[in-house]
Amino acid sequence: MSRNGDIRGFFGKPSGRSSSQSLPIVNSSxxxxxxxxSISTPKxxxxxxxxxxxxxxxxxxxxxxxxxxxxSLESISAFLERKNGPSQHTRNTNLTxxxxxxxxxxxxxxxLRSPLTIQPKQxxxxxxxxxxxxxxxxxEESARRTDELINQNDDDDDRFGQVLTEVQNDPSLLQKTVxxxxxxxxxxxxxxxxxxxxxxxxVDGSRRAFYFFNLEQPLLKPPRxxxxxxxxxxxxxxxxxxxxxxxxFIFGYPHTIVSRGGKLPDEIFLWILDEVCVEKNAQLRVQxxxxxxxxxxxxxxxxxxxxxxxxxxxIGGPKHFQKQDHSKAQSFPSVEDPYPGRNWTGLxxxxxxxERMAPNLNTEHIIGAIKLLxxxxxxxxxxxxxxxxxxxxxxALVKALPKDGTNQWDEACESISTYVYEIVDGPSNxxxxxxxxxxxxxxxxxxxxxxxAVVFFRDTSLGRKPVDEGLTLDILTTRLDSPDFAVSQTTxxxxxxALIILLDIILGNAEFIMKxxxxxxxxxxxxxxxxxxxxxFDADIDGLTFRLxxxxxxxxxxxxxxxxxxxxxxxxxxxxxxxxxxxxxPPKTSIFDAEPKEDKDLPKQRAFMKxxxxxxxxxxxxxxxxxxxx
Numbered sequence: 001m002s003r004n005g006d007i008r009g010f011f012g013k014p015s016g017r018s019s020s021q022s023l024p025i026v027n028s029s030x031x032x033x034x035x036x037x038s039i040s041t042p043k044x045x046x047x048x049x050x051x052x053x054x055x056x057x058x059x060x061x062x063x064x065x066x067x068x069x070x071x072s073l074e075s076i077s078a079f080l081e082r083k084n085g086p087s088q089h090t091r092n093t094n095l096t097x098x099x100x101x102x103x104x105x106x107x108x109x110x111x112l113r114s115p116l117t118i119q120p121k122q123x124x125x126x127x128x129x130x131x132x133x134x135x136x137x138x139x140e141e142s143a144r145r146t147d148e149l150i151n152q153n154d155d156d157d158d159r160f161g162q163v164l165t166e167v168q169n170d171p172s173l174l175q176k177t178v179x180x181x182x183x184x185x186x187x188x189x190x191x192x193x194x195x196x197x198x199x200x201x202x203v204d205g206s207r208r209a210f211y212f213f214n215l216e217q218p219l220l221k222p223p224r225x226x227x228x229x230x231x232x233x234x235x236x237x238x239x240x241x242x243x244x245x246x247x248x249f250i251f252g253y254p255h256t257i258v259s260r261g262g263k264l265p266d267e268i269f270l271w272i273l274d275e276v277c278v279e280k281n282a283q284l285r286v287q288x289x290x291x292x293x294x295x296x297x298x299x300x301x302x303x304x305x306x307x308x309x310x311x312x313x314x315i316g317g318p319k320h321f322q323k324q325d326h327s328k329a330q331s332f333p334s335v336e337d338p339y340p341g342r343n344w345t346g347l348x349x350x351x352x353x354x355e356r357m358a359p360n361l362n363t364e365h366i367i368g369a370i371k372l373l374x375x376x377x378x379x380x381x382x383x384x385x386x387x388x389x390x391x392x393x394x395x396a397l398v399k400a401l402p403k404d405g406t407n408q409w410d411e412a413c414e415s416i417s418t419y420v421y422e423i424v425d426g427p428s429n430x431x432x433x434x435x436x437x438x439x440x441x442x443x444x445x446x447x448x449x450x451x452x453a454v455v456f457f458r459d460t461s462l463g464r465k466p467v468d469e470g471l472t473l474d475i476l477t478t479r480l481d482s483p484d485f486a487v488s489q490t491t492x493x494x495x496x497x498a499l500i501i502l503l504d505i506i507l508g509n510a511e512f513i514m515k516x517x518x519x520x521x522x523x524x525x526x527x528x529x530x531x532x533x534x535x536x537f538d539a540d541i542d543g544l545t546f547r548l549x550x551x552x553x554x555x556x557x558x559x560x561x562x563x564x565x566x567x568x569x570x571x572x573x574x575x576x577x578x579x580x581x582x583x584x585x586p587p588k589t590s591i592f593d594a595e596p597k598e599d600k601d602l603p604k605q606r607a608f609m610k611x612x613x614x615x616x617x618x619x620x621x622x623x624x625x626x627x628x629x630x
Contacts, residue, residue: 207334210378210429212379224275227268231265231268239268246281258291264298266298269292269295276292285349288353289353300361305364305372306320308365308369312347315346329375355392358396359396361397363401370397373397373436375433378433395444404446413450414461416451417451418460427456428497430455431501434505449466449508452506455502457479467512468512469512476503484496487551493566494565497566500570517536537583541581542586545578552567
């Protein structure tokens, strides 16, 4: 386009409309542009082909007075802006700046209120005060009546306990009371039935238990010995400062010194033994146990049976005295929760440290520690709280005893077996500590069988030698024929159950019976004698099982739990002998087997029973006839 061309060439070909519509209408304000749309899709104005115009041509409507010259200039500037391309994008500062805090406009009408709730004072009338006084009097009267009822119940319990004691001392008293309630029944049949019913359903108030720890609540802060400051010298001077003493133990400084050859002073060693059961910090207890077990030279010299009892005395254990082995354990009435709210971490720590010290203890103190654990086993606490820790400590102590088969081993077994037999009375109580002896090795089984033999045969000399050496089948059958195994109305089935379990422990695999039939024969006849010995051994086991079955069948199963438990124990032992001790299972019978030969004396027995039944029937008919004639 020439330089002198018409300016209307920029606007294209003029249309046939009026001059007022020939020019484009442009707003006074520049068009708003979206920054994102302008960046993503920039718009470029299309190129227009203008025709050459004369410079003298008049642009219609350009000089009108009504038109605003600013609009024309603005439209041209907008066109030039599109001509030159999109404008440079400017970032909106509102998109990247930190949002300003919310401002709440306050007006002069807004009231300032206190955050506290102001409650108006309540005014009481005279009637309300009287009602409150009556309600307080009623509450005090209800509390007084409740106290009276509680005291009355305590008195009733005391009277009931006194009556229960009188009935236990005189069983005929219960029958007399029942007869009075039944208006002196002459036949006494209803009274006997009622007495039996009461005996089946009554609670056994005479059950007693052996508690190892004191039943009273221990002190919250038991007395503790001060640390021996005078012995904290040399390499142990870091323990003299009471402020950093605990941290030194926790960081393991004393343990490091002992592991490198340092010797812990005896006073500090004994102080740790006194503190380990009462220390509440778990980290300190762990470090105390680790430090004591590393002092191998101090353990046999300083750890004695009396020291072990003194450690337990801090947490409520019994005191030690010289005649501890020959004294009876004291029993108490059974309590549902004897130690309410006790913390037994000290007892668990004691059992752990005893387990780790066991290999380094003297034999005398090992025997004393085993007796201590057997005495502790009488407490029901062991079976519910520290069963695994108690078993591990017992296992370590028995392993630390002298080698089995030596005189020292026999003396240790005799001492322990005698202690179990003398500490309590009755097989049911003596069986409790025996059951807590593990069966992990041959030494444990040997000691357990010796203790059971002493209690079963009531002979303390049996603890000095192995059971298989002095026991025979004749001795065993003679013991089974004693009155202790006779079933009657006065039989104590708990004691009977304990004797059956002791018998099972003594039998083991019944090697003492097999030894009676084994001989040193030649190789040719060895197989034949082995088969003969197996047949005789199985026959003896069958005879022993048959005796147990007779005792089992004599027990009349009733609602008494002790009878059911006794029968179940006998049946369990009989099945173990039949299927585990026997060399082979008993032969099975079939309907296709040949009928066994009839006993020669069987016809005579049948004839005798028939004649006896006929005489009994005739006598009953005559008695009834005489009764009707009267």
